[in-house]
Amino acid sequence: MKIVNVVGARPNFMKMAPLIEEMAKHPKKISQVLVHTGQHYDNNMSDQFFKDLELPEPDIFLGIGSGSHAEQVAKVMVKFEEVLIKERPDIVLVVGDVNSTIACSLVAAKLQIKIAHVEAGLRSFDRRMPEEINRIVTDALSDYLFVTEADAIENLLKEGKERNKIFFVGNVMIDTLMRNMARINSSLILQRLDLIAREYVLVTLHRPENVDSVEKIKDLVSFLNQTAKLIKIVFPIHPRTKKRIVDFCLELDSRITLTEPLGYLDFVKLTKEARLVLTDSGGIQEETTMLKVPCLTLRNNTERPVTIKKGSNVLVGTQIGQIMRAVRVALEKSPVEYEQPDLWDGCSSQRIVKILLSENV
Numbered sequence: 001m002k003i004v005n006v007v008g009a010r011p012n013f014m015k016m017a018p019l020i021e022e023m024a025k026h027p028k029k030i031s032q033v034l035v036h037t038g039q040h041y042d043n044n045m046s047d048q049f050f051k052d053l054e055l056p057e058p059d060i061f062l063g064i065g066s067g068s069h070a071e072q073v074a075k076v077m078v079k080f081e082e083v084l085i086k087e088r089p090d091i092v093l094v095v096g097d098v099n100s101t102i103a104c105s106l107v108a109a110k111l112q113i114k115i116a117h118v119e120a121g122l123r124s125f126d127r128r129m130p131e132e133i134n135r136i137v138t139d140a141l142s143d144y145l146f147v148t149e150a151d152a153i154e155n156l157l158k159e160g161k162e163r164n165k166i167f168f169v170g171n172v173m174i175d176t177l178m179r180n181m182a183r184i185n186s187s188l189i190l191q192r193l194d195l196i197a198r199e200y201v202l203v204t205l206h207r208p209e210n211v212d213s214v215e216k217i218k219d220l221v222s223f224l225n226q227t228a229k230l231i232k233i234v235f236p237i238h239p240r241t242k243k244r245i246v247d248f249c250l251e252l253d254s255r256i257t258l259t260e261p262l263g264y265l266d267f268v269k270l271t272k273e274a275r276l277v278l279t280d281s282g283g284i285q286e287e288t289t290m291l292k293v294p295c296l297t298l299r300n301n302t303e304r305p306v307t308i309k310k311g312s313n314v315l316v317g318t319q320i321g322q323i324m325r326a327v328r329v330a331l332e333k334s335p336v337e338y339e340q341p342d343l344w345d346g347c348s349s350q351r352i353v354k355i356l357l358s359e360n361v
């Protein structure tokens, strides 16, 4: 069985790593080709993750880079079509919900190559998010729908997907988290940034709806500056957010520790030891649930409801007053025990590979 594995942007790398490792355990049955679209290309958005996650060098690099959505998707499609015509795999495996995911799925579907989507069925029901469009279209085209949580099964069934294509396998990102725990624990990032465990808040913000409008990001910067008076803040800043702060001439309080985007091991270590995490990311809601670290998500919805039902995640919207109140409550609260979502047990990639080898959907 020949499988083309696709990665493109930062949140893909930690999902793909355990799948590649697992497929490599079956060299007689699976031949794999790793394609990196190059949607993310900076050292700290891409190369560092290959090092941290011990990912093999991509077999094929498409070098797409940044651009508008149409531009990015179109460029990936043209180049990926050449790859598939040459490689003729049995399956294209895509993860997550980034532009590379939808682009490669479209190409595979048109060439009648089966698609396996890992992290299928998540829905925020908010089509203003580009990722929601990417999820809906990718799932519509996929033959294997690998889901991380029970709500995703319901979402797919409501959209008319056949039950025999849906597989509840757990969360591959948690496989990566568990496999790397010893290396995460030995990261020296706290010493490097002069931080004490549980005495800082970790912040990440990069969603267009939070950072692209001048009013929103101005409010968020003023909120961070106020919070910095209460507790130390560490803010590894995404290139999009950095650009907006510079373009809009905004100033962050000097007490906020700003860093470049961090590698996987350092970032998870910072998450694990934080008193509280403030984020608008998808994956971080899951990692904080697993690490049992309180998380406030600065959005009005989440496609990952299990992190609220079982985990440490609270949706706090994007109104500054509301977020500020939630931060104060969270900082005063004593630690709570959270549940671990079903099948987030480190064995998801094993389940996926077993299904790919045995099920013919």
Ligand code: UD1
Pocket: 009, 010, 011, 039, 040, 041, 042, 045, 046, 066, 067, 097, 098, 099, 100, 130, 131, 206, 238, 239, 240, 243, 281, 282
């Ligand atoms: C993408 C994903 C998002 C994911 C995020 C993680 C889509 C639609 N969105 O958003 O789901 O949460 O990745 O980071 O695919 N840039 C650099 N260096 C890089 C990459 C990007 O400087 O290596 C800058 C460029 O100015 C670029 C901007 O960041 O225009 C945005 O990058 P892009 O890939 O378009 O989307 P993200 O916001 O990163």
